[in-house]
Amino acid sequence: MSVDLLGTDSAAAVEVRGVSRVFKAKGGPVTALHEINLRIEPGELFGLLGPNGAGKSTLIKILSTLLLPSAGSASIFGLDVVTETDRVRRIMNLVAGGDFSGYGLLTVREQLAMFAQFYGMPYREGMRRVDEQIEAFGIGEIKDRKISALSTGQRQKLNFARSFLNEPWILFLDEPTIGLDVSAARDVRDRVRAFQAAQPGRTVLLTTHYMAEADEMCDRIAIVDHGRILAQGTPAELKRMVQKESLFIVGVDALPPTMSVANLRAIPGVISVAMRDEATFDATGVGSPTTRLAIGLKEDGALGGVISALAGAGAHLREISKSEPTLEEVFVQLVGRGIAESSEEPRSE
Amino acid sequence: MSSIHARIPADLAATIRKETNWSLSHRLRHGAQSVLARAYPRVFGMIREPSWLFFDLVFPILGMCSFVFLLRSRGVDDAWVSATILASALLTFWTSVIWMMAGQFRWERDSGNLTLYITAPVGLGPITLGMAVGGALGMAFRAVVIITAGSLAFGATYEIREPALLALTLLLGVSAMYALGACLAAFFLISGREADHLGDLLNEPMQLLGGVFAPIRSLGLVGMVAIGVLPLAPAADALRQIAIPQLAVSGLLPVNIELLILIVMVVVFSIGSRYALRYIERVGRAGGKLLTRAD
Numbered sequence: 001m002s003v004d005l006l007g008t009d010s011a012a013a014v015e016v017r018g019v020s021r022v023f024k025a026k027g028g029p030v031t032a033l034h035e036i037n038l039r040i041e042p043g044e045l046f047g048l049l050g051p052n053g054a055g056k057s058t059l060i061k062i063l064s065t066l067l068l069p070s071a072g073s074a075s076i077f078g079l080d081v082v083t084e085t086d087r088v089r090r091i092m093n094l095v096a097g098g099d100f101s102g103y104g105l106l107t108v109r110e111q112l113a114m115f116a117q118f119y120g121m122p123y124r125e126g127m128r129r130v131d132e133q134i135e136a137f138g139i140g141e142i143k144d145r146k147i148s149a150l151s152t153g154q155r156q157k158l159n160f161a162r163s164f165l166n167e168p169w170i171l172f173l174d175e176p177t178i179g180l181d182v183s184a185a186r187d188v189r190d191r192v193r194a195f196q197a198a199q200p201g202r203t204v205l206l207t208t209h210y211m212a213e214a215d216e217m218c219d220r221i222a223i224v225d226h227g228r229i230l231a232q233g234t235p236a237e238l239k240r241m242v243q244k245e246s247l248f249i250v251g252v253d254a255l256p257p258t259m260s261v262a263n264l265r266a267i268p269g270v271i272s273v274a275m276r277d278e279a280t281f282d283a284t285g286v287g288s289p290t291t292r293l294a295i296g297l298k299e300d301g302a303l304g305g306v307i308s309a310l311a312g313a314g315a316h317l318r319e320i321s322k323s324e325p326t327l328e329e330v331f332v333q334l335v336g337r338g339i340a341e342s343s344e345e346p347r348s349e
Numbered sequence: 350m351s352s353i354h355a356r357i358p359a360d361l362a363a364t365i366r367k368e369t370n371w372s373l374s375h376r377l378r379h380g381a382q383s384v385l386a387r388a389y390p391r392v393f394g395m396i397r398e399p400s401w402l403f404f405d406l407v408f409p410i411l412g413m414c415s416f417v418f419l420l421r422s423r424g425v426d427d428a429w430v431s432a433t434i435l436a437s438a439l440l441t442f443w444t445s446v447i448w449m450m451a452g453q454f455r456w457e458r459d460s461g462n463l464t465l466y467i468t469a470p471v472g473l474g475p476i477t478l479g480m481a482v483g484g485a486l487g488m489a490f491r492a493v494v495i496i497t498a499g500s501l502a503f504g505a506t507y508e509i510r511e512p513a514l515l516a517l518t519l520l521l522g523v524s525a526m527y528a529l530g531a532c533l534a535a536f537f538l539i540s541g542r543e544a545d546h547l548g549d550l551l552n553e554p555m556q557l558l559g560g561v562f563a564p565i566r567s568l569g570l571v572g573m574v575a576i577g578v579l580p581l582a583p584a585a586d587a588l589r590q591i592a593i594p595q596l597a598v599s600g601l602l603p604v605n606i607e608l609l610i611l612i613v614m615v616v617v618f619s620i621g622s623r624y625a626l627r628y629i630e631r632v633g634r635a636g637g638k639l640l641t642r643a644d
């Protein structure tokens with residue numbers, strides 16, 4: 001069977017085929033995942049974006065061998081997560097947000113050393129990697145500090161350092177930056193990128209409900225709600241899905257008297273024009289009035305006609321920028337509500 | 350991103366399949382390393398917390414003293430004072446089995462450790478063994494302190510004619526206790542809060558004192574059976590006979606039989622714990638609650 005897999009497998013890092021998961025709960029069964037299909041390529045940083053209760057952690061748990069699917073199957077680099085559990089565990093690691101793992105009485109270095117033993121490398125190699133990660137995360141000066149004395153940010157850096165020790169081919173990150181301040185979150189994101197860059201093929205599956213994090217970090221994103229994948233693609237592809245027109249912001253010093261909003265709307269390819277007066281500030285902080293035009297076009301090419309019409313009428317161009325929809329807009333459109341207001345009731349477990 | 354893809358070896362899945370094929374020697378080395386790694390925080394971590402050390406020593410010593418005074422006030426033979434000190438030392442191991450084994454998985458689950466242990470390539474077996482080895486080593490130190498303190502304070506004496514037999518008895522008794530502790534750890538994780546009262550009961554010193562400090566025979570049949578399944582009773586009884594020759598005649602059973610009982614206990618509890626560990630992993634993966642923190 002495994003030979004078969006190797007022969008035909010085009011080496012997906014993660015392959016999820018029709019995975020469902022039903023939980024028994026007091027109020028009756030809860031379907032956390034409905035026949036999910038997903039394919040993640042080696043080397044990708046893939047994000048699951050969705051509100052609380054969407055099923056993100058459930059999928060991560062199934063892929064990281066912590067939970068069995070109720071139906072369907074999944075594999076990591078061709079290794080089945082149910083029948084080849086031991087092998088999957090040899091190539092994976094896991095970080096969850098708000099993780100307080102380890103023993104408070106150990107020092108940072110001792111804790112990393114302990115996990116290095118659990119991950120199966122020879123002692124010396126393990127210690128080499130421990131020191132390498134301490135260095136990489138810049139936690140050298142706290143390496144002899146007890147775990148119980150660490151801040152949340154330091155603790156999460158330690159968790160990330162731990163997760164890199166076995167140099168996993170697949171790294172699962174379940175809301176890893178929750179509760180971190182901006183700078184600690186940036187540090188761990190940088191480390192994740194460096195970790196992937198160091199060895200082509202290392203794959204990361206991240207769950208988050210932070211739009212900006214998903215947008216900034218992920219090669220591709222799946223938007224998940226109520227146990228279903230509503231859409232997936234690169235952040236740019238997702239944004240294009242909701243964008244019906246190409247929107248440009250054009251700033252001019254003032255709209256010439258010979259030109260009106262109606263004139264602009266008459267230009268071929270222009271769908272909509274809206275006007276706002278604002279001030280712009282130069283490097284010395286001196287403000288000057290600017291008229292900003294939000295111009296919706298059928299397609300990007302129509303911009304040329306707009307610019308030459310404005311220039312021909314004597315307007316001085318100050319700025320031109322393309323306005324991208326945010327992931328938040330994509331989310332609202334797909335899910336029908338914002339991510340902040342869509343959280344389910346807090347669970348009492 | 351496409352440039353990264355270009356550098357990914359086409360046969361990565363095959364490479365990974367080969368990489369994950371660990372040899373037996375690799376697995377054995379890994380298992381041994383994991384046992385030691387998990388034992389480490391128990392042996393060294395505990396020494397770092399002076400308040401723990403204090404309570405770990407003060408309470409057993411106080412308990413021992415009060416019992417010795419009770420015996421003395423009744424004019425009991427000095428040999429029983431020696432036996433009490435010995436039993437107190439053994440009782441520290443049992444206390445640690447209850448506190449540091451039975452409840453441990455629940456604590457590990459709530460701190461997120463259990464998730465990491467399950468998903469590590471080592472499995473729960475070596476980690477639990479490390480937990481036991483570390484606990485036993487940490488407690489051995491306390492046991493020595495208790496025996497020394499008791500002997501100095503009360504002038505207790507021991508006469509060890511067969512040190513090897515004594516060591517074997519101690520080893521078997523402690524092994525049986527910790528193997529039972531591993532079973533209890535799995536049981537407590539599964540049963541949750543409802544099992545708490547069992548923990549209290551097992552740790553109720555007066556319940557045990559009967560079996561440990563005094564001849565178990567005085568408890569009657571029910572008491573004998575109840576206490577008898579715990580490795581503490583045969584271990585204490587055998588040690589008493591071996592180390593205090595005057596009491597050899599008051600033994601419940603001959604030492605050989607008691608050693609045999611302990612061997613059976615070690616085997617049964619070890620096999621039982623193996624199944625129990627597999628069982629919690631299976632139930633945990635099926636149900637979704639045992640192995641991860643509730644968030």
Ligand SMILES: Nc1ncnc2c1ncn2[C@@H]1O[C@H](COP(=O)(O)OP(=O)(O)O)[C@@H](O)[C@H]1O
Pocket residue numbers: 023024025030031032050051052053054055056057058059347636637638
């Ligand atoms: N062990 C469990 N038992 C019962 N219901 C669960 C369990 N784990 C998760 N659920 C339910 O499954 C759904 C998905 O949860 P989860 O995967 O944790 O969502 P997310 O990580 O996206 O916030 C939720 O409705 C949650 O209440």
Ligand SMILES: [Mg+2]
Pocket residue numbers: 053056057058174175
């Ligand atoms: Mg979650």
